[in-house]
Amino acid sequence: MISGIVTIQNKLGLHARSANLFVRTATAFASSITVINEHATANGKSIMSMMLLQAAKGTKVELQVEGEDEQQALVALEALINNKFGEDD
Known part of the structure; x- marks a missing residue:
């Protein structure tokens, strides 16, 4: 298992569109993906679970x-978050 810590940077935080993009990216990988903040733990491949994180900017x-493609998955998900889910501020 590998892990990384990133900061949600887009203006609206982890809202429906950004959560959907995260889940679509996560499900492209075989690895299991867990997202944790100070209030909750979410399955990174479940839109409902991700929405419950209520992660603001x-x-x-x-x-x-964790899994066979864990390195590629972590890099892709960190890039998605760091690029503000492709949103303009």
């Missing part, structure tokens, strides 16, 4: 990835 989340 500035929230730090830990990504825990």
Whole structure:
């Protein structure tokens, strides 16, 4: 298992569109993906679970990835978050 900590940077935080993008990216990988913030733990491949994180802009989340493609998955998910889910501010 590998992990990384990233900060949600897009203006609206982890809302429906960004959570959907995260889940679509996560499900492209075989690895299991868990997202943790100070209030909750979520299955990174479940849209409902991700929405329950209620991660606003500035929230730090830990990504825990385990599986055969864990390195590629972590890099892709960190890039998605760091690029503000492709949103313009």
